[in-house]
Amino acid sequence: MTSNVTRRSLITTGAAALALCAAPLPALALTEARARALVDQVVSDINSVIATGRPLSQMISDFERIFSRHADVDIIARSALGADASRASAAQLRAFTETFRGYVARKYGKRFNEFIGGRIEVQGVREVKSWHEVKSLVYLRGESPFEVSFLVSDRSGRDLFFDMIIEGISLRLSERTEIGAMLDRRNGDINALIADLKRAG
């Protein structure tokens, strides 16, 4: 039994090693510098949106642009669906992801006016399990700064963040609770959930 396992793992490891050798470029692992560069980019994009002081509707579309470009919306949407993602059809998953993108942009983008006059500063990076955690501090007017972390991974093939954690509250886990509740309300009907999600946020 054990020798079986060992052999199997040997074969897989060997195959993985071969695949690694064969793969041309993207085998370069995500480094702290790259993770930090991504978040620096996100932060400077957000800071410049805050600085423009544009009307809310434009800030929401700005936020959607930043979110689409730098976040792995696919994996966040999948996480939010949780175990139900596995029974969704490919078309449903695509439609859900698209709707989820707009929902997140509206829900979090409309809070942007709270950031006016504030700023975000990247503090440091550390490697955690298979990803990098980039910590930043958010300074809002008349408040003590609070911590926002970005979890960055390159496992999608690009350097993208797959979670944003505000004072320990993960966007992904909170949205899983919310989407789970919306799905329960529709007795698990994913199409009905997508229709609801278009109006939510």
Add this chain to the structure above:
Amino acid sequence: MTLIPDRFMRDISGICRLVDIALSIKVSSLSSALVRALLVGMALVLSACAAPESASRDVFDPFEAENRRMHEFNRDFDRALLRPVARGYAAAVPDDIETGVIRFAENLSLPADVVNNMLQLNMRAAIQDTARFVVNTTVGLGGFFDPASEMGLPAASNTDFGQTLHVWGAREGAFIELPLLGPSTTRDTYGLFVDLFTNPLSYVLDSPERLAGTAAGVGSGLSRREKFSDTIDQILYESADSYALSRSIFLQNRRFRLGGTGSDTYTDPYDGMGDTSASAVLENPYSAVLEDPYDE
């Protein structure tokens, strides 16, 4: 394991009774109150330590039905009273005075934080909080101003006896929605009760001054409700299940503040591409509901 719900039921009803008693107590004599607090505290710690090892990263919510009823009550209370009063208070009181009241209340809570820091053997925080209290009480004219922050002193530790219990090794216990106070846990509820006694000021100050402290506490609570109005409204009134969302957010934030969650508590979502069940067990706040919480 089947004994747990009964035990918890007793604990919970015990807590409610204790809180009732505590609220009606007029702390008249220093020594007897201290002795009582210590005895109660020790008894509570012992029982808190005996709390079951439920999945500590998960949500343990054996009283969900009762909690949901309490959540409805709290939500109605917020809608009918707290939110409108907070709005009126914030509109009527000038911003500078509001800030002053918040600082005053915060300053008065510092001695309790110092006591808790010492109980946690966190002497650095105890000293920092003491320095902040001394500076803001004197130079800051009783705490209405915050020269400590302007001088660059470290931020207040904002600790409590719930954290002390955590440091002492007590487990989180069950999620509990408290009347008016909102989301909590077994451990934090014990902590809340003991904290009625941890503020040394309450033994030193006479009634009119103590009343000022309580009033400032209420005022700063109203300010907070209004200040975080968008966030709180979003959770309470825009969510598909405000109970589940507030429970999830409370536990995530509380565990973070107790230092229990680095980001290594999360699982890699890319691992779950084919099979989401493993991460769902770890992360899904519903899993405790879907599975029988009394099973191991």
